[in-house]
Amino acid sequence: MEVIEILREASNRIYENVKDLAGTEHAAGDFGRGAGGDISRNIDIVAEKTVLDYLKEINFECIVLGEECGRVELSDNSKGYVIMDAIDGSANAVRGVPFFCSSLAFATENKLSSITDGVITNLVNGEMYWASKNKGSFFNEQRIKVHDNDPIYKIVGINISGATEDLVRRFLPIFEKHNHLRHFGANALEMAFFARGLVDIFIDLRDKIRIQDIAAGYLIVKEAGGLLLDADLNPLDSDLSYETRVSFIAAANKKILDEIMSQIDQ
Template identity: 80%
Template sequence: MQVIEILREASKRIYENVKDLAGTVDAAGDFGVGAGGDISRNIDIIAEKTVLDYLKEVNFECTVLGEECGRVELSENPKGFVIMDAIDGSANAVRGVPFFCSSLAFATENKLSSVTDGVITNLSNGEMYWASENKGAFFNNKQIKVHKKDPIYKIIGINTSGASIDLMTRLNPIYENYEHTRHFGANALEMAMFAKGLMDIFIDLRNKIRIQDIAAGYVIVKEAGGILLDENLNQLDANLSYDTRISFIAAANQGILDEIMSKINK
């Protein structure tokens, strides 16, 4: 089996196992702080176990880097890393807000830039976004591209959850100049929707995002033709470490990137 097929099947199994849990008492629980630093909920544990069980079933030789479980060695000779946020948007999932997803990626080396395959599944409806390096990005079975034309409405995705006063002051010109800003509570799914052309730019400058949140979105956005940069407008890259926290900007084209950055960099 190809790597992308393994990730897609694992993602499908997560959906089947958690689709009826969202918003129920069984979704919650407190299982302590996971490897990523957040409280692990029952729905997180079930989703991660689903992936780990499947990878063992198909004997996929890899090292898993999970949001909750941490580093799990599934082989003495791993082919690479499976980067797993089995539930991105756990707060939405526990409360029953229908915007949460699974994010699975595969990297050949200990760098974000070595991610070759990624799958993001909207766990409220089973819709799947996926990509493999140099093979394009897809929504279910239809190829997708970022929005390149001048849109009727410019939609700005921007994550400011827990942002500092200084950062909010810097970002304020966006709110003053654009009516249509969005954040839904699951970065991975928002990156996937950006790749589908539903937003023109997605910004997260909080320096809080973990690799698990962005790895699948990284390759999907790249294969959909998007621009991915760090806060210094350099090509986005980072180590696959649990200590790594990053900021990023995903833009559909250079024009929208220049337009937005000119406002917040004054």
């Protein structure tokens, strides 16, 4: 079985196991802090167990890097890394806000740039975004591209959750000039929306994003033709360490990148 099919099946199983859990009293609970640093909730634990059980069932030889479970070595002869954020947008999922997803990616080496396959599934409705390296990005079975024309409404995504006062101040010119700013609370799904052409640029300069949050989105955005850069406007790359935190900008093209970045106070 191809790696992308394994990730897609694992994602489908997550959806089946959590679709009726979100927003209920059974979604929450406090299981301590996971490997990524956040409080693990029951819905997170159910979703991760679903993936781990499936990978063991098919004897997929890999090292899992999970948001909650940490590093789990499923083989002494690993083919690579499954980078898993089984529930991205846990706060939304626990409260029942209909915007959360699963994010699964596969990397052959300990680098973001070595990712070969990625799947993001909208866990509210089962819609799936997926990509394999050099094969394009897809929404369900339809090929997708970033929005590369002049949009009717320019939609700018900015994540400022927990941002410093200084960073918020730098964004003030954008707040003043753009009427259509968005952040929905699940970076992976927002990257998928961007890849589908629903958002024109997405910015997160907080230096807080974990690799699990963006691994699948990294490939899906690139295969959809988007620019994916770090805070210094260099191509985004990093190791897969749990200590690593990144900032990133996903832009549909250089024109909108230059326009929006020129409005951020340095």
